[in-house]
Amino acid sequence: MSLGAGEEVRFYLNLLRNNWLGPKFDLLKIPGPPGYWGAGHIPYLMRPDYHVQALEWANKYGGICRFSLGGQHIVLVSDPALVQTLLGRGPGSLPRKCIGYQFFDLATNHLGRRSFFTTTDEEQWLLIRKGTAQAFSQANIRRYFTCALKHAQELADQVKITAATSRAGCVEMQEQVEMMLLDVFLEGLFEVDLRRVNSEDISHAMNTVLLEANERIKFPLRKMFVNLVSPRWSYKVWSAQHVLGGLYERIFNTMRARGVPPEDETVLWACLARLKDPATGKPLTKQQLLPEIGAFILAGFDTSSHTIAWCLFNIAAHPEVQRRIKSELSASGLLHAGQGNCVTPRQLSYEDLPRLPYLNAVIDETMRMYPVAATGSVRETTAPTQIGPYKVPEGIVVWPMIYALQNSTHNWEEPEKFKPERWLDNRDCAYATTSSSNGGSSPSGSSSSSSSSSSSSSSSSSPFGSEAGSPRAGAADATAGPAAGAGSAADARRARRFAPFSDGLKNCLGQALGIMEVRTVLAVLLGRFWFDLAPSMGKPETVRRNQQIALTLKMKEGLSLVAKPHSSGKETQQGEGAVAKATRAASGVWGRAAALAAAPSGPLN
Numbered sequence: 385m386s387l388g389a390g391e392e393v394r395f396y397l398n399l400l401r402n403n404w405l406g407p408k409f410d411l412l413k414i415p416g417p418p419g420y421w422g423a424g425h426i427p428y429l430m431r432p433d434y435h436v437q438a439l440e441w442a443n444k445y446g447g448i449c450r451f452s453l454g455g456q457h458i459v460l461v462s463d464p465a466l467v468q469t470l471l472g473r474g475p476g477s478l479p480r481k482c483i484g485y486q487f488f489d490l491a492t493n494h495l496g497r498r499s500f501f502t503t504t505d506e507e508q509w510l511l512i513r514k515g516t517a518q519a520f521s522q523a524n525i526r527r528y529f530t531c532a533l534k535h536a537q538e539l540a541d542q543v544k545i546t547a548a549t550s551r552a553g554c555v556e557m558q559e560q561v562e563m564m565l566l567d568v569f570l571e572g573l574f575e576v577d578l579r580r581v582n583s584e585d586i587s588h589a590m591n592t593v594l595l596e597a598n599e600r601i602k603f604p605l606r607k608m609f610v611n612l613v614s615p616r617w618s619y620k621v622w623s624a625q626h627v628l629g630g631l632y633e634r635i636f637n638t639m640r641a642r643g644v645p646p647e648d649e650t651v652l653w654a655c656l657a658r659l660k661d662p663a664t665g666k667p668l669t670k671q672q673l674l675p676e677i678g679a680f681i682l683a684g685f686d687t688s689s690h691t692i693a694w695c696l697f698n699i700a701a702h703p704e705v706q707r708r709i710k711s712e713l714s715a716s717g718l719l720h721a722g723q724g725n726c727v728t729p730r731q732l733s734y735e736d737l738p739r740l741p742y743l744n745a746v747i748d749e750t751m752r753m754y755p756v757a758a759t760g761s762v763r764e765t766t767a768p769t770q771i772g773p774y775k776v777p778e779g780i781v782v783w784p785m786i787y788a789l790q791n792s793t794h795n796w797e798e799p800e801k802f803k804p805e806r807w808l809d810n811r812d813c814a815y816a817t818t819s820s821s822n823g824g825s826s827p828s829g830s831s832s833s834s835s836s837s838s839s840s841s842s843s844s845s846s847p848f849g850s851e852a853g854s855p856r857a858g859a860a861d862a863t864a865g866p867a868a869g870a871g872s873a874a875d876a877r878r879a880r881r882f883a884p885f886s887d888g889l890k891n892c893l894g895q896a897l898g899i900m901e902v903r904t905v906l907a908v909l910l911g912r913f914w915f916d917l918a919p920s921m922g923k924p925e926t927v928r929r930n931q932q933i934a935l936t937l938k939m940k941e942g943l944s945l946v947a948k949p950h951s952s953g954k955e956t957q958q959g960e961g962a963v964a965k966a967t968r969a970a971s972g973v974w975g976r977a978a979a980l981a982a983a984p985s986g987p988l989n
């Protein structure tokens with residue numbers, strides 16, 4: 385599938401038709417902000433945090449509203465029931481067919497070919513999705529856990545050294561975590577020898593290309609001007625594409641050199657290497673595989689690493705939350721005891737991960753407030769379509785926007801507040817309590833109320849993917865193939881107001897891996913360090929204002945934290961005292977837990 389001009393011609397014909405020719409149905413009845421003649425709302429969206437602007441419109445105009453990028457009309461949807469329908473598997477769902485996705489190809493290959501993530505060819509998507517689903521099975525996630533744990537411990541060692549040698553113990557975490565998870569991905573899923581990879585270069589190249597892709601999404605015509613207006617930037621993007629292309633090619637060559645993998649090998653590279661072109665019956669060619677390798681790398685490290693960075697930000701900004709996490713870790717024997725050289729009483733195990741309900745509530749609340757795929761998942765109408773009470777023509781971009789779904793005042797009470805407790809107090813927190821049939825077009829948000837009546841405790845203790853009633857219920861269970869849902873049929877019918885991994889057939893394939901990585905890295909880091917925001921970050925409000933979309937949501941200036949190892953005795957007086965108290969109080973529990981837990985390889989060093 386090449387990036388042909390056909391796609392763009394179709395796009396501009398749509399613009400013509402939607403603006404001047406052809407029926408508009410109810411399009412112009414959809415409420416929305418006034419825009420500029422010709423440019424529509426582009427000027428409003430040029431800000432780096434354009435998702436915040438979109439949220440403001442959703443709050444003001446309701447669960448369905450409209451704006452435009454030049455002549456391209458966009459219907460922004462944040463009503464949970466309607467989001468569910470649009471992304472779902474049943475009638476009313478829309479295909480992921482939108483010009484915006486083609487810009488991801490900048491990062492996945494420099495040959496101009498579509499990956500299964502961006503293609504409109506459903507056969508290509510199904511071939512890859514189905515053929516690689518096994519790579520994300522429980523057994524494999526457990527296997528990748530070993531790799532993630534090793535790298536998380538190395539990261540913790542690195543943080544300790546950097547904190548000891550830098551001014552005021554400051555460590556830049558966003559980039560560190562990014563590079564570390566790239567290593568996990570390459571080593572765990574592709575079994576690449578990391579000595580031959582410069583993670584820093586790859587990570588910088590990915591960021592450069594994603595920044596450019598992001599600008600093109602907002603202004604598709606940019607491609608024509610950027611070479612003229614900014615040749616130096618163009619060259620930088622081109623070079624970055626080649627750095628990424630070089631990595632994908634090396635991975636491909638390594639895969640081919642390994643030969644045909646045995647049937648029982650289901651790690652990602654083996655699943656990819658086994659794929660056959662349905663047309664020829666032969667293994668996929670280099671041209672076919674490179675974009676797919678790129679798509680997995682693109683999707684697989686930026687997302688998890690920025691989620692971890694946002695969690696660390698929230699934790700550092702809320703000392704009371706951090707103390708509670710420490711006491712939970714302490715009760716499980718996973719908090720550094722405060723003596724010796726950073727030794728935790730026992731090694732973190734895979735089974736521990738779902739058994740840390742408070743830490744997991746912090747992760748869920750962070751993923752609600754700062755979903756890294758904030759601006760996913762975009763869809764497009766391919767025929768006149770009913771969107772809630774409105775009928776819209778073909779070729780309209782419909783945007784069930786994750787950030788607006790999870791942060792709008794019509795879906796949540798006090799959405800701007802960081803409250804991990806909401807996940808503990810209400811096991812149905814991920815779901816809207818009522819669903820509208822009209823798509824919630826009322827600005828008052830009558831479509832779905834956030835008030836929760838249930839107060840049963842949810843200490844999600846079941847393994848990943850089968851946490852019925854948990855935020856991830858209904859998410860794809862990789863073991864069951866592409867379209868499978870792990871939640872009950874009743875859960876699948878309930879409207880979700882929390883979908884950080886998107887929903888429906890094309891939800892996140894790697895979500896079990898992502899969650900495992902986030903939990904593992906946080907448990908290891910928080911077991912060893914007390915984190916404060918570095919003074920250079922300013923107040924938490926400043927960080928919130930400095931959000932940036934570079935396809936994923938990140939902190940514009942990175943995340944600088946003061947990391948205080950528990951052994952240094954440098955924790956803040958308040959923090960240290962409370963943690964020590966919690967540790968003593970929990971020592972009885974820990975004693976029992978330690979006796980029960982079979983620590984596989986003894987204490988950490």
Ligand code: HEM
Binds near residue numbers: 902
């Ligand atoms: C916390 C971490 C992650 C988050 C929040 C996340 C979120 C998402 C979202 C929202 C989508 C849908 C995007 C759209 O339709 O526009 C998606 C797709 C995808 N994600 Fe993730 N993701 C995460 C981690 C991962 C990891 C670790 C992998 C590993 C390979 C991965 C692989 C994929 C793939 C392959 C797709 C495309 C699926 C398809 O088109 O069928 N993700 N992800």
